[in-house]
Amino acid sequence: MVNLILFHPQELESELPLNDPRAIHILETLRRTELQSFDAGIVNGPKGKATLVKKNSSSLLLSFSWEDAGPKTELISLIIGLSRPQTARKILREATAIGIHSIYFVTTEKSDPAYAHSKLWTTGEYKRHLISGAEQAFTTQIPHIYHQGNLEEAIALSSANRTKIAFDNYEATGSFSTCSITPPVVLALGPERGWSNPERELLRSSDYQLCHLGTRVLRTETACTAALTLTRAKLNLI
Amino acid sequence: MVNLILFHPQELESELPLNDPRAIHILETLRRTELQSFDAGIVNGPKGKATLVKKNSSSLLLSFSWEDAGPKTELISLIIGLSRPQTARKILREATAIGIHSIYFVTTEKSDPAYAHSKLWTTGEYKRHLISGAEQAFTTQIPHIYHQGNLEEAIALSSANRTKIAFDNYEATGSFSTCSITPPVVLALGPERGWSNPERELLRSSDYQLCHLGTRVLRTETACTAALTLTRAKLNLI
Numbered sequence: 499m500v501n502l503i504l505f506h507p508q509e510l511e512s513e514l515p516l517n518d519p520r521a522i523h524i525l526e527t528l529r530r531t532e533l534q535s536f537d538a539g540i541v542n543g544p545k546g547k548a549t550l551v552k553k554n555s556s557s558l559l560l561s562f563s564w565e566d567a568g569p570k571t572e573l574i575s576l577i578i579g580l581s582r583p584q585t586a587r588k589i590l591r592e593a594t595a596i597g598i599h600s601i602y603f604v605t606t607e608k609s610d611p612a613y614a615h616s617k618l619w620t621t622g623e624y625k626r627h628l629i630s631g632a633e634q635a636f637t638t639q640i641p642h643i644y645h646q647g648n649l650e651e652a653i654a655l656s657s658a659n660r661t662k663i664a665f666d667n668y669e670a671t672g673s674f675s676t677c678s679i680t681p682p683v684v685l686a687l688g689p690e691r692g693w694s695n696p697e698r699e700l701l702r703s704s705d706y707q708l709c710h711l712g713t714r715v716l717r718t719e720t721a722c723t724a725a726l727t728l729t730r731a732k733l734n735l736i
Numbered sequence: 737m738v739n740l741i742l743f744h745p746q747e748l749e750s751e752l753p754l755n756d757p758r759a760i761h762i763l764e765t766l767r768r769t770e771l772q773s774f775d776a777g778i779v780n781g782p783k784g785k786a787t788l789v790k791k792n793s794s795s796l797l798l799s800f801s802w803e804d805a806g807p808k809t810e811l812i813s814l815i816i817g818l819s820r821p822q823t824a825r826k827i828l829r830e831a832t833a834i835g836i837h838s839i840y841f842v843t844t845e846k847s848d849p850a851y852a853h854s855k856l857w858t859t860g861e862y863k864r865h866l867i868s869g870a871e872q873a874f875t876t877q878i879p880h881i882y883h884q885g886n887l888e889e890a891i892a893l894s895s896a897n898r899t900k901i902a903f904d905n906y907e908a909t910g911s912f913s914t915c916s917i918t919p920p921v922v923l924a925l926g927p928e929r930g931w932s933n934p935e936r937e938l939l940r941s942s943d944y945q946l947c948h949l950g951t952r953v954l955r956t957e958t959a960c961t962a963a964l965t966l967t968r969a970k971l972n973l974i
Contacts, residue, residue: 499928499953499955501953592954592955592958595952595953595954595955595958596952596954596958596962597950597952634953634954634955635952635953635954636951636952636953637952673974674974675969675972675974690737711974712835712968712973712974713874714833714834714835714873714874714875715737715739715833715872715873715874716830716833716834716872716873717737717830717833717872720830720833720834720961723958723961723962723965724834724961724962724965727961727962727965727966728965728966728969728974730950731913731966731969734913735950736911736912736913736949736950736966
């Protein structure tokens, strides 16, 4: 469901083509006519109202008024083993909806290297799922996405986080729900088949605590929603 | 992913037909041959090991040894406004995976009454998604499902719960993450378009606290995973 229509800053000065999915949504789903308004936002900028000023033969002329200062910096990042594209799509959309600073999709020993060559990544399709998650969640905030590195590179890029948690069903030393955390936080979730032993060693030597999310074996996208939700609750963001 | 193969009690005495999806999984995915074993469970009973004793021309002869006493009673129930069948499928599967006692899918003022006539419900297809969630999560526990009542009936059927929470984006008095709860717990989540005012009044007069899950507007299945995860963490079940 689209609860907020997002625009990139460079789009604000030009008219919106009638074949743009947002124009179709404005006219057909929201049924807006001239001089009516709807909720809009600028990607990583403020939210506000857009007004349909005029419907031209091939485009919509819109005007905007912005109401807030834009989103605060999110405090959680996620490192995640490359998963099947259909799973990655859900993670992109739902993690964006819940609220996240960065997602690092990494190649791991137990993830299929073919996943990195999916059209999800090679065509830039992944950006569409971020917008979809933000439009659902009524936020303008789009996370940074990294999808071409391995676990070691992602650990290095996210090393400034103050709390580092890796989820592991096999060698966890305790439950995540009893961990105390200080923001910013990076969470590392393995691919569906889990971490390899060298990856566990790398995580431990990089100051990651190995935690579990209970005894149930969850699908990657469900574990991702659960981990992000618990972290946001611990940070008093819910 | 199937991490545990489930059998109904009445299936244990007969051979498993080769065209049963579980037989295909045992032979083709797990690649088990005669006298090899795999993880198995009885629906709402113990887990243990099954051994492929013999592959006959049209069936598998299995033997079983059970290792635990079966699952404990789950402490959380969910009342949820009937949603699109594709959303309901995810909720059935993921709520079962996370762990839940009962789910009441209810007609509400803002849910489409056609959803109740989906083949998901009329053909019994919904049972398959429960098994799928349990097989993923390595549990034998399958929730009770009610799908023919309205909100009032579900409230009455679940009235013995000690904590009653309804999620509402508009009239919540506080965040769920600050609520203290005593098990057993019933959580009520509206349909995608939310509760009507009479439904809110009914919930309040039935001792439900109206809470929110933060400012982000989540898809129903994501809100469901988030609410169940937070509740399990509060009950020290994670």
